[in-house]
Structures are given as structure tokens and as C-alpha cells.
């Protein structure tokens with residue numbers, strides 16, 4: 001027996017036996033990063049100015065998140081008590097899981113989707129009920145409505161969805177919300193700025209809805225870890241109880257406010273990325289790959305049997321894209337983040353030499 005082994009303390013079963021967290025991808029600096037849906041245009045210069053202005057007093061104080069919420073909430077058209085600030089949507093998902101998933105209760109997912117939903121549900125020892133997008137990446141609405149009748153505690157739904165890219169319209173979301181009598185519907189709008197579809201205005205009249213947003217994508221602040229949660233004030237109050245007192249640092253709060261004040265940056269980034277997306281979609285189709293429609297800053301592509309080899313060949317050229325073979329249980333599917341128009345053109349020309 002190894003020394004000290006008799007004192008080994010067992011962690012909770014979900015951690016002792018659970019699947020590993022999705023892989024941490026590092027050493028990406030200096031490469032063409034088309035693998036994590038970040039903003040390749042960077043961030044607003046107003047954000048960088050706000051960060052430079054942070055003084056020693058601000059940095060030495062614990063951050064005041066409720067003061068920040070009072071300043072941020074009007075930008076979203078909500079009251080301060082309908083909003084939380086979080087350390088990215090990742091933290092929001094943990095809060096929701098902690099507050100609304102009792103051990104052994106069920107959680108509904110339509111996979112493939114953002115893997116952290118499953119991760120946090122497993123952490124809470126939830127039973128996971130999984131439906132799937134079909135081969136055309138269509139959302140299984142009828143099956144979802146049927147599954148909701150059984151009253152799962154939470155349904156996590158990314159809209160647009162990652163990695164499929166597909167977007168549900170407001171009417172379909174309304175149908176889902178109306179069918180969820182006993183289920184908290186979490187509509188994750190991480191990519192809202194690219195799609196323009198939102199259910200945010202509905203939080204005031206629905207106690208079964210939580211909306212999440214992030215500054216990691218269109219605003220280009222993934223490195224700072226900041227996002228927001230919106231819900232009916234009764235739901236927001238419960239989520240606040242589950243939150244640590246200082247989850248978002250002062251730099252991230254200042255950056256979030258500066259980002260909201262610079263709408264021109266987000267408009268410009270969204271325009272460039274939409275153009276880049278159209279160029280990439282046309283180019284990939286011309287090269288014989290199947291490209292799925294996307295409402296976000298990435299596209300799902302099916303390269304068939306060549307998929308995994310293409311990912312590896314691009315990586316050797318310092319171009320990172322995300323292999324989705326394990327999400328779809330077959331090789332071929334990859335997810336490509338949209339960068340600038342120039343980056344998309346040069347990506348296509350490298351790809352052409354590989355094909």
C-alpha cells in the first residue's frame with residue numbers, strides 16, 4: 001500500500017467516477033485560433049482604456065457587484081433585481097445547477113450541445129435525459145415537448161446551439177416555455193449578438209425561464225470571465241443565494257461596462273464575422289464539404305472520412321479548428337470559428353492545398 005493511502009478521503013461519487021471535464025486547450029497563443037469561438041477581432045479600445053484607468057484603490061477593494069448591476073441593467077432593459085453578474089456563463093450554469101437540481105432529479109439536454117450543461121448536471125448527480133439533433137441538425141421539438149411533460153428539473157438549451165449552429169425562432173421557444181410547467185428552461189444566449197433572437201423580455205412574466213449572456217463572444221472578453229444571468233426577480237433571488245459574494249473581479253466589471261458603452265465595436269465585429277461566415281460557407285461548399293446553417297460565430301462542417309486528418313494537418317500549420325467526432329460519434333464533423341474576412345480567405349486557401 002502506498003504511504004498515506006490509508007488516510008485517503010473519498011470525494012463525492014460524481015467526482016470519483018464522473019467523466020472528465022471537457023479538455024482544456026492551451027498553448028494557443030500565436031496560432032490561428034478557430035477552435036473556441038472567441039472574437040478574433042479582439043475587443044473594444046474603450047475596454048482597454050477602462051482597464052488602464054483602474055487605480056490602486058479600486059484594485060485593493062473587494063468588487064461591488066450590486067453597484068455594477070445597477071449600472072449595467074438599464075443596458076439590457078431589465079431591473080437590477082432581475083439580473084446577476086457572473087464569472088462567465090460557466091459560473092451561471094454552476095449556480096443554476098446548485099440552486100435547481102436536486103440529487104437524482106432529471107435534467108433534459110438535446111445533444112450535441114455545450115458540454116458544460118452535462119458536466120454540471122453530473123456534478124449534481126442528476127439523471128440525464130438526452131435527445132439528439134437529427135442528421136440534418138434539426139431540433140427534435142416534438143420529443144422535447146413530450147419529455148417536458150415528465151417535469152425534468154432543468155432543460156439547458158443553447159440558442160444558437162453550439163456546435164450545430166442552429167437557431168430556434170421566438171415562436172418555437174414560446175411553445176417550449178408554455179409546455180414547461182415544472183421545468184426551469186435555461187436559454188443560453190451566448191451568441192445572441194450574432195443571431196438577434198432573444199427571449200430576454202419574457203423573464204418578467206415567466207418564472208420558468210433563465211437567460212444567460214456573456215461578454216466572451218461578440219464583446220471579445222473571454223479572458224476576463226464575465227457574463228450575466230437574467231430571470232424573474234423571484235428566480236434571481238434564489239440564484240443570488242447560491243452565489244459567492246465576490247464572483248466577478250473589479251477589472252471584469254469595469255470592462256463589461258465599457259464594452260456595453262461601445263456598441264460600435266460589437267456592430268463592427270458582428271458585421272465582419274457575418275461576412276466571414278458567408279465567405280467560409282461558400283468556399284467550403286465549393287470544396288465539397290457539407291456546411292450547416294449557423295446563427296453564431298462558428299459553423300459546423302462535415303468533411304466525411306477526412307475530418308480528423310484535416311484537423312491534424314491544419315494543426316501542423318498552426319491553424320486550430322475543433323474536431324467534433326466524439327460529439328457525433330463518427331469522424332467527419334468539425335466546428336470552425338469565424339474570424340475576419342481576411343483570415344477566412346487565407347484559411348480556405350490553406351484548406352484547398354490539403355484537399
Ligand SMILES: Cc1ncc(COP(=O)(O)O)c(C=O)c1O
Pocket residue numbers: 036037087088089090091114158161162188190213214215216222226227
Ligand atoms: C453555448 C455556450 N454557452 C456558454 C459558453 C461559455 O461562455 P463563458 O465564456 O461566458 O463561460 C460557450 C462557450 O463556448 C458556449 O458555446
